Amino acid sequence: NVGATTPEGYGNYYAWGETSTKTSYDQSNSVTYGQQISDFSGNATYDAARANWGSTWRMPTYAEMQELENNCTWTWTTQSGVNGYRVTGPNGNSIFFPAAGYCRGSSRYDVGEYGYYWSSSPYESYTYYAYYLFFYSGNFNVAWDLRYFGRTVRPVSD
DSSP: OTTOSSTTOOOOOBOTTOOSOOSOBOGGGOSSTTOOOOOOTTOTTTOHHHHHHOTTEEOOOHHHHHHHHHHSEEEEEEETTEEEEEEEOTTSOEEEEEOOBEEEBTEEESTTTEEEEEEEEEOTTOTTEEEEEEEETTEEEEEEEETTSBBBOOOEEO
16 A cells, blocks of 8 residues: 555555645545546546656556456455455455555544545546445445545556
């Protein structure tokens, strides 16, 4: 995760389309809430992965998150004391998504129980929402939610 120092580290939390962390995640201080913005994968102005890690790192698109959901094997597990999912692709390679929870206001919620990972894709029908990967023990899917929540970012590299 962007900001993590270990594979199971939660990393930093970002509002959708923002590249810096905040002390509070609210509608009133959201940069992209209600703004018409297209998919920004790889655009350092909005992409937390590209802005913080540079090079070929970027946030995954909605389609890439759906590919994880539909084409991979998901196993709820604990890695180094951290709950999350081991996601294994058709080629046998796997990654670990820690259940890092999310931020709203100045508080964190659902840490150790749920994972919420931003995509770079806006929800097309309503400019207050964007797509994200959501999971807990027994369920995982791609959904959409309010852009001002602080969520983690798992980058991909081209």
